[in-house]
Amino acid sequence: MNYISIKEINSLSKWVKQAIKIKKNPLKNQSLGKNKTLGMLFFNPSLRTRLSTQKAAMNLGMNVMVMNFTNEGWTLEFEDGAVMNSGASEHIKEAAEVVSQYCDIIAIRAFAGLVDKEKDYQETVISGFLKYATVPIVNMESAIRHPLQSLADAITMEEFKPRHKNKPKVVLSWAPHPKALPQAVANSFVEMMQMQKDMDFVITHPEGYELSPEITQDCKIEYDQNKAFENADFVYVKNWSNFNDYGKVTNSDPNWTVTAEKMALTNNGKFMHCLPVRRNVIVSDEVLDGENSIVIEQANNRTYSAQLVLQKILKKI
Numbered sequence: 391m392n393y394i395s396i397k398e399i400n401s402l403s404k405w406v407k408q409a410i411k412i413k414k415n416p417l418k419n420q421s422l423g424k425n426k427t428l429g430m431l432f433f434n435p436s437l438r439t440r441l442s443t444q445k446a447a448m449n450l451g452m453n454v455m456v457m458n459f460t461n462e463g464w465t466l467e468f469e470d471g472a473v474m475n476s477g478a479s480e481h482i483k484e485a486a487e488v489v490s491q492y493c494d495i496i497a498i499r500a501f502a503g504l505v506d507k508e509k510d511y512q513e514t515v516i517s518g519f520l521k522y523a524t525v526p527i528v529n530m531e532s533a534i535r536h537p538l539q540s541l542a543d544a545i546t547m548e549e550f551k552p553r554h555k556n557k558p559k560v561v562l563s564w565a566p567h568p569k570a571l572p573q574a575v576a577n578s579f580v581e582m583m584q585m586q587k588d589m590d591f592v593i594t595h596p597e598g599y600e601l602s603p604e605i606t607q608d609c610k611i612e613y614d615q616n617k618a619f620e621n622a623d624f625v626y627v628k629n630w631s632n633f634n635d636y637g638k639v640t641n642s643d644p645n646w647t648v649t650a651e652k653m654a655l656t657n658n659g660k661f662m663h664c665l666p667v668r669r670n671v672i673v674s675d676e677v678l679d680g681e682n683s684i685v686i687e688q689a690n691n692r693t694y695s696a697q698l699v700l701q702k703i704l705k706k707i
């Protein structure tokens with residue numbers, strides 16, 4: 391079993407319940423991972439993913455090895471048949487086979503390069519590991535998906551959803567950012583929301599900032615952010631760079647920053663963000679520090695999302 395996309399989950403509501411159960415007693419399965427090794431490979435920086443996944447593995451009694459490829463690993467080649475006479479020192483074929491001998495599970499973080507859309511949306515790095523590794527692979531944010539994050543988001547919404555309402559309203563809102571960021575978090579959030587049975591979902595972003603239509607499918611899009619916020623129970627905020635004008639920042643309109651005035655349009659809505667977040671660019675201090683901000687608990691749930699995934703894989707190996 392691999393965990394590459396949230397679509398791998400057969401019943402989201404069951405998984406969320408299981409994760410909440412783990413949260414109540416995280417050390418219950420301490421012998422499950424005994425003498426098993428998790429290898430965590432990072433091609434990009436991380437705080438939450440690195441520590442929460444390591445924590446989850448430790449809760450299961452696993453050994454953990456972490457490697458940063460950004461400045462410590464050989465530059466890898468992913469193309470079959472490549473003549474390796476320039477930058478890359480090692481082919482994914484050897485690298486993945488070798489790491490598989492040291493680890494029982496390999497977890498990988500490799501963001502989109504945001505230059506070559508086709509390459510990013512083909513998931514070159516994670517596909518290379520899937521092809522050549524001989525052990526299960528866990529996605530810790532690939533070019534186009536962040537399924538450990540969206541599982542944690544689903545857990546968080548289950549904990550905080552208003553009990554009196556049978557169909558909470560959830561808004562995914564784009565917000566400005568100075569740098570070009572991947573679409574992965576937004577893509578996985580959309581895919582997770584499509585699996586929710588009893589939630590109203592709307593995406594809001596400036597015109598031209600549409601995510602991949604293959605991801606959003608028939609999701610409702612509202613270009614007026616204020617309208618989208620009306621009566622929302624959850625506001626999930628995230629910047630992404632342009633998918634059509636690929637990887638470009640074509641809009642940095644501060645009117646899209648989430649402020650207390652905008653949150654006042656909601657149904658006492660909760661504010662969510664995967665973090666790290668740029669204060670007073672994505673969201674005002676007032677909202678982020680306010681009582682409806684659930685970002686810290688959301689980050690806490692990353693441990694139980696990762697623990698559930700590792701637990702399921704360990705039971706199968």
Ligand SMILES: NCCC[C@H](NC(=O)CCC(=O)O)C(=O)O
Nearest residue numbers: 531569571572574575664665666
């Ligand atoms: N894993 C959570 C988000 C990671 C990444 N954010 C970032 O790179 C933010 C960096 C900055 O704000 O400088 C993203 O958007 O996919």
Ligand SMILES: NC(=O)OP(=O)(O)O
Nearest residue numbers: 436437438439664665
């Ligand atoms: N939310 C998240 O994935 O955070 P990190 O990038 O710090 O791991």
